Amino acid sequence: MVVSLAEFKASLAGAAPAPDLDAPLAALWWAAKGGWDEAHKLVQDEDTAESAWVHAYLHRVEGDLGNAGYWYRRAGKPVAAGALETEWQGIASALLGSA
Known part of the structure; x- marks a missing residue:
């Protein structure tokens, strides 16, 4: 099992x-x-807050900010506005339990 961000x-x-x-x-x-x-x-078909958060990130990567906003709300997370790489690292750290 992967245990660290590194x-x-x-x-x-x-x-x-x-x-x-x-x-x-x-x-x-x-x-x-x-x-x-x-x-x-x-x-796309997962019904967890974690999946919704990643789903939001993916639509942000795609440039579909309206759809991303919907998924951020489903995840209970604020809409991200920083660098995509920073967001990716933050999500990965949180999901790995090392945030």
């Missing part, structure tokens, strides 16, 4: 996310690799 980032050198990652973390993994479609498929 290990999670190091896993990006692989061809696929670790099989034991939950949907939100696996989606962040794919997002970091430029696999928006793969990432979106993982969280």
Whole structure:
């Protein structure tokens, strides 16, 4: 199991996310690799706040800020406005329990 942000980032050198990652973390993994479609498929039908947060981030990456706003509300999170990389790291840290 991936336990730190550094290990999670190091896993990006692989061809696929670790099989034991939950949907939100696996989606962040794919997002970091430029696999928006793969990432979106993982969280679009999940009904958790964590998946909604990643879903919001993905729509922000896409540039669909209206849709992103909806998903931030579903996640109970404020709409992000900073750098996408900063947001990615913040979400990953929080989901890994190291925020």
